[in-house]
Amino acid sequence: MTASSIEWTELTWNPTTGCTKYSSGCKYCYAEIMSKRLNAMGVEKYKDAFQVRIHPNQLLLPYTWKSPKIVFVNSMSDLFHEEVPADFIMQVFAVMNKNPKHVFQILTKRAERLLKMAPELKWTENIWMGVSVEDSSVIHRVDKLRDTRAHIKFLSCEPLLGPLPALNLQGIHWVIVGGESGSRPRPMKEDWVLDIHKQCEEHGVKFFFKQWGGRNKKAAGRLLNGRTYDDMPVILARGSAAA
Numbered sequence: 001m002t003a004s005s006i007e008w009t010e011l012t013w014n015p016t017t018g019c020t021k022y023s024s025g026c027k028y029c030y031a032e033i034m035s036k037r038l039n040a041m042g043v044e045k046y047k048d049a050f051q052v053r054i055h056p057n058q059l060l061l062p063y064t065w066k067s068p069k070i071v072f073v074n075s076m077s078d079l080f081h082e083e084v085p086a087d088f089i090m091q092v093f094a095v096m097n098k099n100p101k102h103v104f105q106i107l108t109k110r111a112e113r114l115l116k117m118a119p120e121l122k123w124t125e126n127i128w129m130g131v132s133v134e135d136s137s138v139i140h141r142v143d144k145l146r147d148t149r150a151h152i153k154f155l156s157c158e159p160l161l162g163p164l165p166a167l168n169l170q171g172i173h174w175v176i177v178g179g180e181s182g183s184r185p186r187p188m189k190e191d192w193v194l195d196i197h198k199q200c201e202e203h204g205v206k207f208f209f210k211q212w213g214g215r216n217k218k219a220a221g222r223l224l225n226g227r228t229y230d231d232m233p234v235i236l237a238r239g240s241a242a243a
């Protein structure tokens with residue numbers, strides 16, 4: 001496990017690593033850059049750099065965390081990547097099912113495979129399932145997420161690359177928005193963010209504004225309307241969660 005600097009989680013847990021690009025949000029994939037860096041540093045887990053790999057030896061880790069954690073699953077991969085065996089995905093879910101004191105946040109761009117596998121998976125309340133929605137060309141992912149039985153469903157609109165004026169937020173509990181950072185970030189317009197925030201308010205959906213991004217994301221900060229937005233689904237008790 002690794003303590004995470006991502007604002008909406010506490011730890012990352014990567015039972016799989018590696019991926020392949022899937023949609024425009026992947027262009028400057030942070031996981032790819034980091035995997036190559038870790039490979040160059042000789043880190044064993046990344047000896048195959050960004051190739052998709054499963055790590056069965058990571059499956060016991062959540063059992064070792066004494067205090068309850070909020071865990072981002074697979075920050076360095078996409079759990080529903082076509083090269084990750086279905087059996088391994090089931091094993092990852094079994095670990096999450098057996099560790100109800102931890103909240104597990106899974107984020108995928110492979111909404112098709114998520115929906116296909118969803119009926120076989122056990123959706124305990126501590127599993128928060130999200131899809132990435134970077135622009136309107138991938139808005140269909142929201143419908144696929146909605147059709148799963150995940151108790152908490154969320155959208156990550158990061159990097160936000162275009163307006164999303166017609167989000168169907170029915171059954172969605174949480175929306176994260178953020179701009180792209182790095183050396184060649186694609187711009188995010190304030191109007192796009194404000195519009196998503198308005199849609200969340202209208203539908204009673206929690207809204208988290210992560211960052212403006214840009215070349216100097218620290219300087220750009222994360223204020224919107226002069227304030228921060230850090231709403232998250234409420235964790236009622238460790239072991240059960242509700243929006």
Ligand code: SF4
Nearest residue numbers: 019020021026029077
């Ligand atoms: S799906 Fe995620 S991990 Fe995979 S290439 Fe795209 S941004 Fe990177």
